[in-house]
Amino acid sequence: MADDNVPADVSVLTPAQARALFRRGVRTPTAGWCAGWTQANLVAVPHDLAYDLLLFAQRNPQACPVLDVADPGEVGTPLFDGDLRTDLPAYRVYRDGELVEEVADARSVWRSDLVTFLLGCSxxxxxxxxxxxxxxxxxxxxxxxxxxxxxxxxxxxxxxxxxxxxxxxxxxxxxxxxxxxxxxxxxxxxxxxxxxxxxxxxxxxxxxxxxxxxxxxxxxxxxxxxxxCGVTPQAAVRASRPPFAIGHAPGHMAITDARDSTYLVP
Amino acid sequence: MADDNVPADVSVLTPAQARALFRRGVRTPTAGWCAGWTQANLVAVPHDLAYDLLLFAQRNPQACPVLDVADPGEVGTPLFDGDLRTDLPAYRVYRDGELVEEVADARSVWRSDLVTFLLGCSxxxxxxxxxxxxxxxxxxxxxxxxxxxxxxxxxxxxxxxxxxxxxxxxxxxxxxxxxxxxxxxxxxxxxxxxxxxxxxxxxxxxxxxxxxxxxxxxxxxxxxxxxxCGVTPQAAVRASRPPFAIGHAPGHMAITDARDSTYLVP
CATH class of the missing domain: 3.30.2040.10 (PSTPO5379-like domain)
Structure with a gap:
């Protein structure tokens, strides 16, 4: 829905413009969107699994480079000046490791004890x-x-x-x-x-x-x-079967307020 | 003690040789030791503080670049083929944020619930x-x-x-x-x-x-x-006053089994 509001050239959109479109229901992979701005994978888990996930990321840094972590109850971060529950094109909801739902708006399934990780995206x-x-x-x-x-x-x-x-x-x-x-x-x-x-x-x-x-x-x-690929944590959720987790729909990324050049090493 | 076993040129020692000297009681800063091998800061905290420390490291990556994390009860890691409790030249013990002791062998104060972090060193x-x-x-x-x-x-x-x-x-x-x-x-x-x-x-x-x-x-x-500097977590321990923590004595580092070139980006 609302795709008629999507410009022909999505590469020139700002992150805020793209997030507003996604918030209004536009569902699309984000490759090619917002040229020059960093895109990120999202995975949110209950607080009692957050240490394991952060350690998993540290131990598998090429797949899970942590760009930012939102504390329980936070729905934005310094890196992402939007609402993590609504401003991605689509989300996947996992219960006991099973993908039970894909939604455009995650507010109905969000929980106050979720810790949200943003991981780098290729x-x-x-x-x-x-x-x-x-x-x-x-x-x-x-x-x-x-x-x-x-x-x-x-x-x-x-x-x-x-x-x-x-x-x-x-x-x-x-x-x-x-x-x-x-x-x-x-x-x-x-x-x-x-x-x-x-x-x-x-x-x-x-x-x-x-x-x-x-x-x-x-x-x-x-x-x-x-x-x-930053979908790796979702594959770990599928394999390890924790009670609850939310991820982005693969390819449907969080578009952050960081420039790509932030992550360029000399 | 045992300094008479330290060769004049410590740059040519292997990590295993250096760790054996420290295990036998040699207390010295490690700058210049084991040329070509990566040195690391150590900080160990009880499991219930480990998430906060890992997140602190993630949020302050220039000061706290995590190279490896040993699970509770582990006293070695893939990066450090030795005993984390004895194979550094010296350790600092903190209680309620106060430095209470500096020891060459941390076994008497070590606890089975400690999670040990190795952080990059300049x-x-x-x-x-x-x-x-x-x-x-x-x-x-x-x-x-x-x-x-x-x-x-x-x-x-x-x-x-x-x-x-x-x-x-x-x-x-x-x-x-x-x-x-x-x-x-x-x-x-x-x-x-x-x-x-x-x-x-x-x-x-x-x-x-x-x-x-x-x-x-x-x-x-x-x-x-x-x-x-990787002493930053110890300054955080001092400022934040958790009940217990152990760090390396500043400058008295863990000498790991990783080559410096492992951490060289192109």
Whole structure:
């Protein structure tokens, strides 16, 4: 709904404009939105699981780079001047590890004891890839990025364990070094790839059947390149079955008030 | 004691050799020890304070870059193949925020509910400074690095609040840019300086009276350069007065099994 209010070029929107659209009900993946602004994964858990999640993030920093944490009862953070319960395009609600619902407005399921984590997202470095001449297929096609649960186990923390989730971008073979070099300069938003080529080696049987997001074609001369993905905590929720958790709908990110350049290392 | 077993050139020791010396009672600052190996700050708190400390670290990452966390009851980590209770040169014991004791062996005060954090230490980038031609005065003089509590407040987390602590190295004015550039490539061990020159602006009245470590002379033509310091959690313990905590004696670090290059970004 309300999609008629979405401009043709969403890259020029400010974070506040984008959040207002999402608050009014626009549901869309956010790749390509708000060029130059950092996007973030969201995961909210009850306070008694927060230490385990923060430790899980610390132990798996490439997948779970923590950008900010909202204390129980807080619905905004210095990084996100909006309402964490409404200002993302969509949310997933988990009970006992099962995905029970996907909602555009999480207020009806929100709890006052939730601690909300914002984790870096690889959409943040896509402008830098484009600027370096590396095409980004899912943005070209207006799709969500394809994401896969791998056979690589994260390092567990307390009650949380689960597989590494990765996003995939097809990269022309000659540009793979450029893609590695450019993204390695953004360690807080997943950084360098974790795997290049050979999906089977990390337990991905079929690139055309992603676990989250949309499939994209890998053209002749291109190599599938895999980056650690901030959906990893939701895969841990699914594997570890805590009583309650909320995540963003994969690819439907929190658009923050931080510039991408904040996370660029020299 | 046992100092007669310490070789003249401690830079060539392996981490295991250094830890064995400390376990046998050698008490010394570790600047210049085990060239090429990462050094770390230690802070151990009861499990019920661990979330606040981990969140404090996340919110103050330049001062508190978390390298590893040992679960309650663990006295080693993948990063530190030794005994965290004995294999540092010295420890500080805090009760209700007061420093009550400094010991070479922490086993008599250790508790099974302690969660132990290893945080990056700026000694780690000193080899890179030296390699780039930047002198490191306290290493030249065989002293501990000078450290100061500043007037800059850390971002609080739960029960923990306190000032930023910094280490200081005098740098020839012409080499300040080099020092910034070199150290910014090691974000996990404090990274770039937080302040250059003008100690009074961050509440340091007298460079000759550090709050921790030893004073070193700032020569004509040199500028005092300040880096965030991993003693910051101990300053937070002092300010926030939790019932119990253990830290390393400032400058007397945990020498880990990680190479410095692990924390070098491209």
């Amino acid at each position: 959409f943040t470095f896509e402008d830098a890839l484009l600027a370096a001449g590396v095409p980004v297929r899912h943005v070209e096609l207006g799709r969500n990025v394809p994401m896969y649960r791998t056979s690589l186990a994260c390092r567990p923390a307390g009650a949380l364990h689960g597989p590494l989730v990765v996003s995939m971008r097809p990269v022309p073979a000659s540009l793979v070094p450029t893609a590695v070099r450019v993204t390695s300069r953004y360690p807080a938003v997943h950084g360098a790839p974790v795997h290049v080529g050979d999906p089977a080696a990390i337990g991905i049987r079929d690139l055309d059947a992603p676990d989250y997001g949309d499939a994209v074609p890998v053209e002749r001369g291109e190599v599938p390149v895999f980056w650690a | 000694f780690t980038f000193e080899d890179a400074l030296l390699a780039a031609g930047v002198p490191v005065r306290h290493v030249e003089l065989g002293r501990n690095v000078p450290m100061y509590r500043t007037s800059l407040a850390c971002r609080p987390a739960g029960a923990l609040h306190g000032p930023l602590v910094v280490s200081m190295r005098p740098v020839p004015a012409s080499l300040v840019p080099t020092a910034v550039r070199v150290t910014s490539r090691y974000p996990a061990v404090h990274g770039a300086p937080v302040h250059v020159g003008d100690p009074a602006a961050i509440g340091i009245r007298d460079l000759d009276a550090p709050d921790y470590g030893d004073a070193v002379p700032v020569e004509r033509g040199e500028v005092p350069v300040f880096w965030a």
